[in-house]
Amino acid sequence: xxxxxxxxxxxxxxxxILKLLATKPLSVNEIAEFLNxxxxxxxxxxxxxxxxxxxxYEVKAQNRIYHLDHQGFDEVDKWLRSIKNFMVT
Amino acid sequence: xxxxxxxxxxxxxxxxILKLLATKPLSVNEIAEFLNxxxxxxxxxxxxxxxxxxxxYEVKAQNRIYHLDHQGFDEVDKWLRSIKNFMVT
DNA sequence: CAGATATATACGTTTCAAGCAATATTCAAA
DNA sequence: TTTGAATATTGCTTGAAACGTATATATCTG
Numbered sequence: 336x337x338x339x340x341x342x343x344x345x346x347x348x349x350x351x352i353l354k355l356l357a358t359k360p361l362s363v364n365e366i367a368e369f370l371n372x373x374x375x376x377x378x379x380x381x382x383x384x385x386x387x388x389x390x391x392y393e394v395k396a397q398n399r400i401y402h403l404d405h406q407g408f409d410e411v412d413k414w415l416r417s418i419k420n421f422m423v424t
Numbered sequence: 425x426x427x428x429x430x431x432x433x434x435x436x437x438x439x440x441i442l443k444l445l446a447t448k449p450l451s452v453n454e455i456a457e458f459l460n461x462x463x464x465x466x467x468x469x470x471x472x473x474x475x476x477x478x479x480x481y482e483v484k485a486q487n488r489i490y491h492l493d494h495q496g497f498d499e500v501d502k503w504l505r506s507i508k509n510f511m512v513t
Numbered sequence: 514c515a516g517a518t519a520t521a522t523a524c525g526t527t528t529c530a531a532g533c534a535a536t537a538t539t540c541a542a543a
Numbered sequence: 544t545t546t547g548a549a550t551a552t553t554g555c556t557t558g559a560a561a562c563g564t565a566t567a568t569a570t571c572t573g
Contacts, residue, residue, distance in 0.1 A: 336530085345434035346531080357510040363550060376532065378551055397540050397549045403511050408504060415501055421446040422492050427560095435561080452520060465562065467521055486519045486570050 336383065340411050343387040348372065349380050353389060353403065362398040429500050432476040437461065438469050442478060442492065451487040 344350060351370055355361065361369070367377040381401060384390045389407035392399040433439060440459055444450065450458070456466040470490060473479045478496035481488040 338530095339434065339436065339439070341430055341433040341439065342530095344430040345428065347428065348531090350428075350430070353507060357507045364548095373533070374550070375534080375552080379531085382551080394540095397547095399550070403507070405508075405511055408508060408511075411500075412504055415497060415504070418442060418446045418492070419494070419497060422494055422497075437561090453518095462563070463520075464522080464564085468561085471521080483570095486517095488520070 336386070338383060338387060340387055340389075340407060340414075343383055343389065343407070344411070346380070346383075348376075349384055349389075352377075352380060352384065356390065356401060356403050360393070360400045360402045362395075362400055364398075366401065427472060427476060429476055429478075429496060429503075432472055432478065432496075433500070435469070435472075437465075438473055438478075441466075441469060441473065445479065445490060445492050449482070449489045449491045451484075451489055453487075455490065 367374045387407050388404050390401045391404045392401045456463045476496050477493050479490045480493045481490045
Protein backbone atom coordinates (compact mmCIF):
# COMPACT_ATOMS: atom_id res chain seq x y z
CA UNK A 336 0.00 0.00 0.00
CA UNK A 337 3.03 2.25 0.57
CA UNK A 338 1.94 5.27 2.64
CA UNK A 339 3.79 8.34 3.75
CA UNK A 340 4.28 8.57 7.53
CA UNK A 341 1.74 11.39 7.74
CA UNK A 342 -0.80 9.41 5.81
CA UNK A 343 -0.30 6.56 8.24
CA UNK A 344 -0.98 8.87 11.17
CA UNK A 345 -3.89 10.54 9.41
CA UNK A 346 -6.27 7.79 10.43
CA UNK A 347 -7.65 8.57 13.92
CA UNK A 348 -7.90 4.91 14.83
CA UNK A 349 -4.22 4.40 14.16
CA UNK A 350 -3.50 7.44 16.29
CA UNK A 351 -5.48 5.85 19.08
CA ILE A 352 -3.64 2.55 18.72
CA LEU A 353 -0.31 4.33 19.15
CA LYS A 354 -1.57 6.24 22.18
CA LEU A 355 -2.72 2.98 23.68
CA LEU A 356 0.56 1.20 22.99
CA ALA A 357 2.36 4.08 24.66
CA THR A 358 0.88 2.87 27.93
CA LYS A 359 1.98 -0.75 27.45
CA PRO A 360 2.63 -3.40 24.77
CA LEU A 361 -0.51 -5.36 23.88
CA SER A 362 -1.76 -8.22 21.73
CA VAL A 363 -4.03 -7.69 18.72
CA ASN A 364 -7.14 -8.84 20.54
CA GLU A 365 -6.38 -6.67 23.53
CA ILE A 366 -6.03 -3.63 21.29
CA ALA A 367 -9.26 -4.49 19.48
CA GLU A 368 -11.08 -4.83 22.78
CA PHE A 369 -9.71 -1.65 24.33
CA LEU A 370 -10.67 0.42 21.31
CA ASN A 371 -13.93 -1.33 20.44
CA UNK A 372 -12.72 -2.31 17.01
CA UNK A 373 -13.14 -5.51 15.04
CA UNK A 374 -10.17 -7.87 14.99
CA UNK A 375 -9.69 -7.77 11.21
CA UNK A 376 -9.58 -3.98 11.07
CA UNK A 377 -7.22 -3.93 14.00
CA UNK A 378 -4.89 -6.33 12.24
CA UNK A 379 -5.07 -4.26 9.11
CA UNK A 380 -4.25 -1.02 10.87
CA UNK A 381 -1.40 -2.70 12.69
CA UNK A 382 0.04 -3.86 9.41
CA UNK A 383 0.03 -0.28 8.11
CA UNK A 384 1.75 0.90 11.29
CA UNK A 385 4.23 -1.97 11.02
CA UNK A 386 5.16 -1.16 7.43
CA UNK A 387 5.86 2.43 8.42
CA UNK A 388 7.94 1.36 11.43
CA UNK A 389 5.66 2.85 14.05
CA UNK A 390 5.32 -0.56 15.74
CA UNK A 391 7.02 -3.93 15.93
CA TYR A 392 5.84 -7.17 17.47
CA GLU A 393 7.13 -9.97 19.58
CA VAL A 394 5.70 -13.48 19.19
CA LYS A 395 4.50 -14.95 22.48
CA ALA A 396 2.71 -18.29 22.14
CA GLN A 397 -0.17 -17.70 19.70
CA ASN A 398 -0.10 -13.98 20.42
CA ARG A 399 1.70 -11.12 18.78
CA ILE A 400 2.57 -8.47 21.29
CA TYR A 401 2.84 -5.10 19.60
CA HIS A 402 5.26 -2.43 20.80
CA LEU A 403 5.96 1.12 19.71
CA ASP A 404 8.92 1.53 17.39
CA HIS A 405 10.87 4.76 17.62
CA GLN A 406 11.94 4.68 13.96
CA GLY A 407 8.64 5.92 12.55
CA PHE A 408 8.42 8.71 15.09
CA ASP A 409 12.01 9.75 14.48
CA GLU A 410 11.26 10.19 10.82
CA VAL A 411 8.38 12.53 11.55
CA ASP A 412 10.52 14.38 14.04
CA LYS A 413 13.22 14.82 11.44
CA TRP A 414 10.74 16.25 8.95
CA LEU A 415 9.40 18.69 11.52
CA ARG A 416 12.87 19.92 12.37
CA SER A 417 13.83 20.33 8.72
CA ILE A 418 11.03 22.84 8.41
CA LYS A 419 11.31 24.50 11.81
CA ASN A 420 14.94 25.33 11.11
CA PHE A 421 13.78 27.79 8.50
CA MET A 422 10.96 29.33 10.46
CA VAL A 423 11.29 32.95 11.47
CA THR A 424 8.76 33.30 14.25
CA UNK B 425 -13.90 20.49 6.51
CA UNK B 426 -12.28 20.05 9.94
CA UNK B 427 -9.19 17.86 9.60
CA UNK B 428 -6.71 16.55 12.14
CA UNK B 429 -3.20 17.98 11.75
CA UNK B 430 -1.92 14.65 10.46
CA UNK B 431 -4.67 14.44 7.91
CA UNK B 432 -3.72 17.88 6.72
CA UNK B 433 -0.12 16.78 6.27
CA UNK B 434 -1.15 13.48 4.69
CA UNK B 435 -1.58 15.07 1.29
CA UNK B 436 1.80 15.09 -0.50
CA UNK B 437 1.04 18.35 -2.28
CA UNK B 438 0.42 20.11 0.99
CA UNK B 439 3.69 18.71 2.28
CA UNK B 440 5.41 20.18 -0.76
CA ILE B 441 3.77 23.56 -0.24
CA LEU B 442 5.11 23.73 3.29
CA LYS B 443 8.59 22.70 2.18
CA LEU B 444 8.48 25.43 -0.43
CA LEU B 445 7.27 28.07 2.02
CA ALA B 446 10.12 27.11 4.30
CA THR B 447 12.47 28.66 1.76
CA LYS B 448 10.52 31.93 1.51
CA PRO B 449 7.00 33.40 1.73
CA LEU B 450 5.17 33.30 -1.60
CA SER B 451 1.93 34.31 -3.27
CA VAL B 452 -0.67 31.79 -4.39
CA ASN B 453 0.28 32.03 -8.04
CA GLU B 454 3.97 31.68 -7.26
CA ILE B 455 3.29 28.52 -5.30
CA ALA B 456 1.11 27.15 -8.07
CA GLU B 457 3.84 27.85 -10.63
CA PHE B 458 6.68 26.40 -8.56
CA LEU B 459 4.78 23.18 -7.94
CA ASN B 460 3.06 22.86 -11.32
CA UNK B 461 -0.37 22.92 -9.78
CA UNK B 462 -3.56 24.64 -10.90
CA UNK B 463 -4.43 27.86 -9.10
CA UNK B 464 -7.78 26.63 -7.74
CA UNK B 465 -6.25 23.50 -6.21
CA UNK B 466 -3.47 25.57 -4.75
CA UNK B 467 -5.97 27.93 -3.14
CA UNK B 468 -7.90 25.01 -1.78
CA UNK B 469 -4.87 23.34 -0.27
CA UNK B 470 -3.80 26.64 1.24
CA UNK B 471 -7.18 27.01 2.87
CA UNK B 472 -6.79 23.61 4.50
CA UNK B 473 -3.32 24.55 5.72
CA UNK B 474 -4.67 27.88 6.95
CA UNK B 475 -7.49 26.31 8.93
CA UNK B 476 -5.00 24.04 10.66
CA UNK B 477 -2.63 26.94 11.42
CA UNK B 478 0.24 25.67 9.31
CA UNK B 479 0.26 28.94 7.33
CA UNK B 480 -0.94 32.52 7.58
CA TYR B 481 -1.03 35.24 4.94
CA GLU B 482 -0.25 38.88 4.56
CA VAL B 483 -2.19 40.98 2.05
CA LYS B 484 0.05 42.87 -0.35
CA ALA B 485 -1.80 44.68 -3.14
CA GLN B 486 -3.90 42.05 -4.92
CA ASN B 487 -1.66 39.28 -3.64
CA ARG B 488 -1.80 37.14 -0.56
CA ILE B 489 1.67 36.28 0.60
CA TYR B 490 1.60 33.01 2.52
CA HIS B 491 3.99 32.32 5.38
CA LEU B 492 4.59 29.30 7.59
CA ASP B 493 2.85 29.42 10.97
CA HIS B 494 4.57 27.71 13.86
CA GLN B 495 1.31 26.91 15.65
CA GLY B 496 0.41 23.91 13.48
CA PHE B 497 3.88 22.47 13.73
CA ASP B 498 3.98 22.97 17.47
CA GLU B 499 0.84 20.92 17.83
CA VAL B 500 2.38 18.01 15.93
CA ASP B 501 5.53 18.36 17.97
CA LYS B 502 3.53 18.23 21.16
CA TRP B 503 1.79 15.04 20.05
CA LEU B 504 5.08 13.40 19.15
CA ARG B 505 6.58 14.22 22.52
CA SER B 506 3.54 12.96 24.39
CA ILE B 507 4.21 9.55 22.90
CA LYS B 508 7.99 9.59 22.97
CA ASN B 509 7.92 10.24 26.69
CA PHE B 510 6.60 6.72 27.17
CA MET B 511 8.91 4.96 24.77
CA VAL B 512 11.45 2.56 26.16
CA THR B 513 14.01 2.36 23.39
C1' DC C 514 -16.05 53.70 -13.18
C1' DA C 515 -13.98 50.11 -16.41
C1' DG C 516 -10.76 46.73 -17.20
C1' DA C 517 -7.31 43.64 -15.59
C1' DT C 518 -5.18 40.71 -12.24
C1' DA C 519 -5.11 37.72 -8.15
C1' DT C 520 -7.51 34.66 -5.43
C1' DA C 521 -11.51 32.01 -3.80
C1' DT C 522 -15.61 29.09 -4.38
C1' DA C 523 -18.97 25.82 -6.46
C1' DC C 524 -19.97 21.73 -8.95
C1' DG C 525 -19.57 17.30 -11.05
C1' DT C 526 -16.39 13.41 -11.52
C1' DT C 527 -13.10 10.17 -9.98
C1' DT C 528 -10.04 7.83 -6.99
C1' DC C 529 -8.43 5.62 -2.97
C1' DA C 530 -8.63 3.80 1.49
C1' DA C 531 -11.79 2.43 5.50
C1' DG C 532 -15.24 -0.72 6.93
C1' DC C 533 -17.42 -5.15 7.16
C1' DA C 534 -18.05 -10.04 6.55
C1' DA C 535 -16.18 -14.27 5.26
C1' DT C 536 -12.26 -17.13 4.88
C1' DA C 537 -7.47 -18.48 5.35
C1' DT C 538 -3.32 -19.11 8.07
C1' DT C 539 -0.56 -19.98 12.08
C1' DC C 540 0.50 -22.09 16.26
C1' DA C 541 -0.25 -24.46 20.63
C1' DA C 542 -2.06 -28.11 23.42
C1' DA C 543 -4.30 -32.43 24.02
C1' DT D 544 -2.87 -35.22 14.11
C1' DT D 545 -7.04 -33.10 15.26
C1' DT D 546 -9.08 -29.15 17.70
C1' DG D 547 -9.32 -24.50 19.05
C1' DA D 548 -7.59 -19.87 19.66
C1' DA D 549 -5.21 -15.83 17.76
C1' DT D 550 -4.15 -13.38 13.86
C1' DA D 551 -4.01 -12.28 8.87
C1' DT D 552 -6.01 -11.80 4.27
C1' DT D 553 -9.49 -11.21 0.62
C1' DG D 554 -13.45 -9.19 -1.82
C1' DC D 555 -17.02 -6.00 -1.97
C1' DT D 556 -19.23 -1.69 -0.83
C1' DT D 557 -19.11 3.03 0.52
C1' DG D 558 -17.67 7.67 1.73
C1' DA D 559 -14.48 11.43 1.87
C1' DA D 560 -11.43 14.15 -0.37
C1' DA D 561 -8.68 15.46 -4.68
C1' DC D 562 -9.02 17.04 -9.37
C1' DG D 563 -10.54 20.00 -13.37
C1' DT D 564 -13.59 23.39 -15.22
C1' DA D 565 -16.21 27.20 -14.74
C1' DT D 566 -17.61 31.05 -12.13
C1' DA D 567 -17.53 34.48 -8.38
C1' DT D 568 -15.24 37.87 -5.48
C1' DA D 569 -11.93 41.25 -4.47
C1' DT D 570 -8.47 44.69 -5.31
C1' DC D 571 -5.44 47.39 -7.99
C1' DT D 572 -4.68 50.75 -12.01
C1' DG D 573 -5.86 53.95 -15.54
